[in-house]
Amino acid sequence: MNPTTFVLFGATGDLAKRKIYPALYHLYIHGKLPEAFSVIGLGRKEMTDETFKAHVKQSLYDFYRLNVKEDDSLQSFLGLFGFNILHIDDTDHFVRLKDRVEAWEQGIGGTSNRLFYLSVAPNFFGTIASQIENSGLGSVTGWKRLVIEKPFGHDVASARELNDQLSQAFAEEEIYRIDHYLGKSMVQRLEALKQANPVIQALWTNRFIANVQITADETVGVEERAGYYDKAGALRDMFQNHMMQLLMMLTIHAPHNMASAENVQLKKKQVLEALDPLQKQDVLTNIVRGQYTAGSIQGKPVPAYTAEPGISEGSMNDTFIAAKLHIDNYYWRGVPFYIRTGKRLASKSTRIVIEFKEPLTTATQAEQATVPNLLVIEIGPKEGITLQLNAKDPDHPTGFKPVYIDMYPDRKEAQEAYETLIHDALNGDSTFFVHWDEVDLSWQWVQPILEAFAANEVPLHPYAAGSHGPEAAHELLAADGFHWWFDEEDEAGKAASEPLVEQVTAS
Numbered sequence: 001m002n003p004t005t006f007v008l009f010g011a012t013g014d015l016a017k018r019k020i021y022p023a024l025y026h027l028y029i030h031g032k033l034p035e036a037f038s039v040i041g042l043g044r045k046e047m048t049d050e051t052f053k054a055h056v057k058q059s060l061y062d063f064y065r066l067n068v069k070e071d072d073s074l075q076s077f078l079g080l081f082g083f084n085i086l087h088i089d090d091t092d093h094f095v096r097l098k099d100r101v102e103a104w105e106q107g108i109g110g111t112s113n114r115l116f117y118l119s120v121a122p123n124f125f126g127t128i129a130s131q132i133e134n135s136g137l138g139s140v141t142g143w144k145r146l147v148i149e150k151p152f153g154h155d156v157a158s159a160r161e162l163n164d165q166l167s168q169a170f171a172e173e174e175i176y177r178i179d180h181y182l183g184k185s186m187v188q189r190l191e192a193l194k195q196a197n198p199v200i201q202a203l204w205t206n207r208f209i210a211n212v213q214i215t216a217d218e219t220v221g222v223e224e225r226a227g228y229y230d231k232a233g234a235l236r237d238m239f240q241n242h243m244m245q246l247l248m249m250l251t252i253h254a255p256h257n258m259a260s261a262e263n264v265q266l267k268k269k270q271v272l273e274a275l276d277p278l279q280k281q282d283v284l285t286n287i288v289r290g291q292y293t294a295g296s297i298q299g300k301p302v303p304a305y306t307a308e309p310g311i312s313e314g315s316m317n318d319t320f321i322a323a324k325l326h327i328d329n330y331y332w333r334g335v336p337f338y339i340r341t342g343k344r345l346a347s348k349s350t351r352i353v354i355e356f357k358e359p360l361t362t363a364t365q366a367e368q369a370t371v372p373n374l375l376v377i378e379i380g381p382k383e384g385i386t387l388q389l390n391a392k393d394p395d396h397p398t399g400f401k402p403v404y405i406d407m408y409p410d411r412k413e414a415q416e417a418y419e420t421l422i423h424d425a426l427n428g429d430s431t432f433f434v435h436w437d438e439v440d441l442s443w444q445w446v447q448p449i450l451e452a453f454a455a456n457e458v459p460l461h462p463y464a465a466g467s468h469g470p471e472a473a474h475e476l477l478a479a480d481g482f483h484w485w486f487d488e489e490d491e492a493g494k495a496a497s498e499p500l501v502e503q504v505t506a507s
């Protein structure tokens with residue numbers, strides 16, 4: 001990789017210390033950063049290069065997922081870092097920044113790429129992009145790239161406005177929009193799961209699939225982000241981005257050449273274009289919004305959302321959303337997709353469950369007690385893929401019992417998404433970044449829900465913290481003759497079953 005300067009706006013902030021420095025450190029000690037590499041951190045706080053290095057070092061001790069090695073590599077890693085004070089509105093600060101970047105580039109022969117990482121509030125994106133352009137920072141001898149964090153707008157109009165601002169300084173192929181769910185390894189393996197297994201590939205259609213459930217349940221509440229979350233809610237915070245991305249990654253029928261970012265992004269866009277648009281009246285029947293009341297999480301009492309510090313009095317914000325969607329294309333027509341995400345739920349679990357159609361008649365089923373075949377893809381916090389099948393029960397000659405093929409029986413902790421995504425951005429691989437078309441189309445789909453929520457046309461269902469969410473979310477599936485498959489049920493089923501099939505361990 002050619003020499004590269006990593007210009008980090010928001011270097012004194014939360015995301016930088018929790019995710020970006022640990023990820024850079026991981027890449028460094030694994031030899032995955034360019035040989036000539038420097039990080040210039042930016043913020044308003046009065047920091048020197050030395051205090052900044054100490055800040056970075058502390059963040060590694062606090063947040064790196066593995067042990068920090070106390071050796072020369074740590075010192076040489078910290079040697080990559082420098083700090084400039086920068087106020088986003090101050091043009092002189094950008095000129096000073098440019099001088100510093102150029103001085104470093106001169107020292108290594110004059111050529112360098114520049115990666116601008118905006119770890120700041122999105123309302124600064126437009127100003128930063130034009131300051132980069134006007135100061136000449138954007139004139140590079142190598143490539144320039146812009147990495148930005150979510151949220152990308154708060155509705156269709158604001159997202160478009162933001163994109164117009166960025167487009168004045170950066171071309172679409174230079175913009176890397178992070179959705180950290182795309183950096184999760186199980187999400188990245190979804191396509192391989194289909195392509196490497198003709199059995200699964202063949203079943204991946206409405207002929208065999210009864211319904212699909214995509215879940216991102218969390219046990220945490222709003223934590224220290226009340227100001228942001230009380231305006232965003234689950235719909236903007238998780239649904240419009242992470243959940244829609246999971247839906248796309250699951251349902252694309254991508255060409256064999258996964259290496260092409262353009263192909264993947266095109267297929268994802270086609271999924272969004274095929275989504276049945278929501279009419280205003282559909283919001284009431286297809287969308288459930290909820291808000292947690294007081295309850296307990298892992299035995300500890302927790303307050304109601306409205307009693308959390310920083311939440312506005314009588315807030316009607318959604319901390320839970322469940323939705324039913326349909327993709328109107330050849331493969332998925334008629335298959336309901338149920339999506340749910342929320343805070344303060346019974347367990348932390350991001351998973352996809354594909355429920356296959358029942359082959360037997362209802363009478364035979366009742367008599368023989370089969371369960372539906374399920375493909376369960378656990379994305380986090382632990383990773384796994386399990387296929388639930390029916391086997392003849394030797395103890396009950398007329399009956400069946402569920403058995404499981406477990407592809408990742410060791411249930412490893414998921415890898416850190418930021419390590420993968422920062423590495424990809426440095427390498428110019430945008431496969432697992434979000435194209436503008438996806439942002440625009442997903443906001444378009446969500447817009448009627450935003451409007452219905454704002455006008456309070458949809459009930460706000462309470463649910464107790466620590467529960468499985470509001471009753472209405474269960475009714476959403478019950479109306480179609482289904483129910484949510486939660487983690488505990490699978491576990492209970494597994495405990496009761498004996499392994500029938502040899503376990504397959506994938507690396």
Ligand SMILES: NC(=O)C1=CN([C@@H]2O[C@H](COP(=O)(O)OP(=O)(O)OC[C@H]3O[C@@H](n4cnc5c(N)ncnc54)[C@H](OP(=O)(O)O)[C@@H]3O)[C@@H](O)[C@H]2O)C=CC1
Pocket residue numbers: 009010011012013014015016042043044045086087088089118119120121122149150151
């Ligand atoms: N934290 C998280 O877990 C996640 C964050 N994000 C996104 O990442 C971005 C950053 O979030 P986070 O780190 O939590 O935010 P913080 O509030 O912790 O940090 C904001 C950063 O912006 C800098 N800043 C604020 N105002 C100015 C200004 N006028 N001029 C220059 N710098 C300024 C601050 O520096 P200083 O105070 O020194 O001025 C600070 O470094 C946001 O877009 C957020 O939505 C996305 C996913 C998760």
Ligand SMILES: O=C1O[C@H](COP(=O)(O)O)[C@@H](O)[C@H](O)[C@H]1O
Pocket residue numbers: 216218220237238350380
């Ligand atoms: O982007 C966000 O994601 C986290 C959940 O991420 P996960 O990797 O732990 O599943 C969520 O808590 C946060 O509110 C949201 O902004």
